[in-house]
Amino acid sequence: MTSISMPNIWVLGDGQLGAMMKHAGQPLGLNITPVDIMTPSDARLPLGANDLITAEREQWPESSLSLQLSQHPHFINGGVFTRLADRYSQKSLLDDIQVATAPWRLVDSNVSNAELFQQLGERVLLKRRTGGYDGKGQHWLNASNNSAIPNDWRELSIAEQAIAFDEEVSLVGARDANGQCHFYPLMLNLHQDGILMATLAPLARLKPLQAKAQAMLSRIMNSLDYVGVMAMECFRLGDDLLVNELAPRVHNSGHWTQMGCHINQFELHLRALANLAIPELSIKCQVAMVNLIGVEYDPRWLSLANTELYWYGKEVRPGRKVGHLNINATDPERLSETLKTLKLWLPSQYQAPLTWLDDNK
Incomplete structure (x- = not known):
């Protein structure tokens, strides 16, 4: 039998998104290497001619490592990152392709x-x-x-x-090298002081907006000849959607897919980059995702039977994302009990987001 040669994939950046990409690549037989580009270094990476490069962030400091990665001929979506990282060129793109924005x-x-x-x-x-x-x-x-x-x-x-929106929603999807697009269900999001605190997905009442959202994100990804996962954050105004921000990468609001889908967003991104088969995305359960921001590790989280903890191993600082919890929301009563318990264990700024999740389940 002929052995299959799998590409090495390097990630520009080694934060939590790069770490979760590395974890998602292991079952696929992919060698994923996140690279610390924040620490000055004169080292050279052993990049192969057929290796692939992706990024976990839209912007990065210029260094010998970031230049080596970003100038590689197989830096997938290389020109897209800088275009979408600048809100002026991002908004100009949306206007040019007639996708609604504020x-x-x-x-x-x-x-x-x-x-x-x-x-x-x-x-x-x-x-x-x-x-x-x-x-x-x-x-x-x-x-x-x-x-x-x-x-x-x-x-x-x-x-x-200023947009007087009804709700904040996001859509995470991917486009493969053949131009086919794949999507998760729309997600309902809650931000507090500009930081994503909680996500709930899928949600039946958002289904009527799914086709519209997919058409918008398809148009964006197709216009950029994009390959991989992209996130589109939107304001919902009645039956209309306005794009707020685009992220050319895996996204915080898509973390629920680690529990809720048989192929999570990190694996989906890698499959698209490596040109591996992408079957229909199958949802396993509804999930409530809670971001852990500036809070110390609490081993009691592990006692929640319907909950998965993802701890990033970062130094805890105010306003810093240090982990997230995915909670199986299929059983509304059990979800309410878990949220009630978390209200006792998490600080005061979590009371409103946890109540919001309970109210929207």
Whole structure:
């Protein structure tokens, strides 16, 4: 029998997403190597001509390692990362391909506060073009107090209309090398201070929006000739969706698939990159995902029979994602009991997200 040669896949970045990709690659026989690009090094990686490169982040510092990886001819989606990492070019893409997003404009050196309020409404959100995440890199302007554009935000930010959305949802999907797209069900998300706190999926009442969301993300991935997993975060306004952010990688809101689907988002990404077969995505159960942010490890989490813990092994700091819990939500009563217990074990900022999960189950 002829042996099958599987590609080596290098990950630009070695955070929790890279670690979970490495774990997902092992059952497939794939050698996944996350690379620390944050620590200066003059080392050279033993990259093969047929190796594949992916990334767990949209931006990275320039170093000998990041240059070696990003300049490799098989850096999949290489041009996409920089394009979507800049909110100006990301929003421009959405407008060009006619995918709905919040009204916006570039904050250039000439625009006045009055012009922004006239064009975008009485509340305007400034977002740094690059680098902002988890609520960082944002600044609100309000016509009621005549707040002004900070000078150091001009040319470096975009302005968006404040959207009075009903809910926040996201869609995680993948496009393979043959152009076929694959999708998970829509996910319901809750953010607190700009940080994702909880996700619930699948949810029956979101099914009517599934086809619309898939058409939007398909158009985006096809326009970029994208290969791999991409996440699309949206505002829901009634029966309409507006794209808020795109992430050309595996995504926090897709962590529920580790428990809820027979092929999780990390494995799906690797299958697409390595051109392996992708069967129909089969859902095993509804899952409530809870992000663990700035909290110490608690061994009591392991006593919850319907719960899986993913601990990232990172130093605990305020606002830092250090792990997540996936809770089987198939039995509503059992889910309520688990959430009630977690309310006793987690700090005060978790009371509202845990109640939100219970209310939406």
